[in-house]
Amino acid sequence: MTTPSEAPDADETARAESTTQSSSPSHPARRRFLQSAAAAATIGATPHLRAQTQTPATAPAQSNPPVPPRPVSLNVNGRVYTLQLEPRVTLLDALREYAGLMGTKKGCDRGQCGACTVLVDGRRINSCLTLAVMHEGERITTVEGLASSTGALSPVQRAFIEHDAFQCGYCTPGQLCSATALLDEFRQGAASTVTNDVRARPPQLSDDEIRERMSGNICRCGAYANIVAAVRAAHGNA
Known part of the structure; x- marks a missing residue:
């Protein structure tokens, strides 16, 4: 039987209980759980806050009505x-x-x-x-x-046929129109970037002159040599 002198002091009992509760492993676990729950709630609410703070998109500009033919x-x-x-x-x-x-x-x-x-x-x-x-x-x-009203081919058209100045023929209409204008420009004395003296009429329509003056027309088949020959022949027959 415990004597009154052996009974534990009340203050000592309270301190012992407090020490036992603070050292219990359940308190840190509960604290971590609450922290995790708060963080998850914050992350989940972020998209909604961002959506509320975004400025509304401007309405698309109205296009002008088409111009009638x-x-x-x-x-x-x-x-x-x-x-x-x-x-x-x-x-x-x-x-x-x-x-x-x-x-x-x-x-x-x-x-x-x-x-x-x-x-x-x-x-x-x-x-x-x-x-x-x-x-x-x-x-x-x-x-x-380019042909005459009777259907006769022009000198440029005949020269392109005689010198086989085409392959697939896709660029040929543009080549023919360009060569026709080239001959007229040369007869009128128009110079090119390869003309030695741009103040005077070119003395002759050389191959260099033809290449330069036809440089705006591309032949993907590579029939350039025949095109130059055809233009030279058309110039000689003009």
Whole structure:
């Protein structure tokens, strides 16, 4: 039986219980659980907070209504075509898709290959780089209009056939139109970058002159030697 002197002091008992509770392993585990739960709740709420703080997207700008087609008169190969065209239609597309003149070819559609070359008032241009509405009242000549009204081939066309100046033929319409304008330019005394004296008429149409003046027309088949020979022959027969 315990005597009163052996009974534990109340303060000592309380300290012992406190020490036992603080050293119990359940308290750190509970604390870690609460910390993890709080972190998970914060992460889960972040997307909603971000969505609420984002600025609303601006409404897409309204596009302008399309411009309706209007009648455009083109004088092509001596015939007047009245076409219903939008202002943005190129001369190349007007010739092919609206006038039905498929001889003019669409190659790069960027003015780099020369397959779409036509003559406008005798001057060669890339028809893919100009708008059809810009050429009302001008004389447009395509490959279909190089031959005479009786069907006789022009000197340039005959020379291309005689010298086999084509292979696949896709670039040939542009080559023919460009060569036709080249001969007219030379007869009028126009110089090129290889002309020795640009102040005087070139004395002769040399092969270097032909290559330079035809450099805007690309032949992917590589028939350049025959093209030069054909232009030289057409110049001699002109």
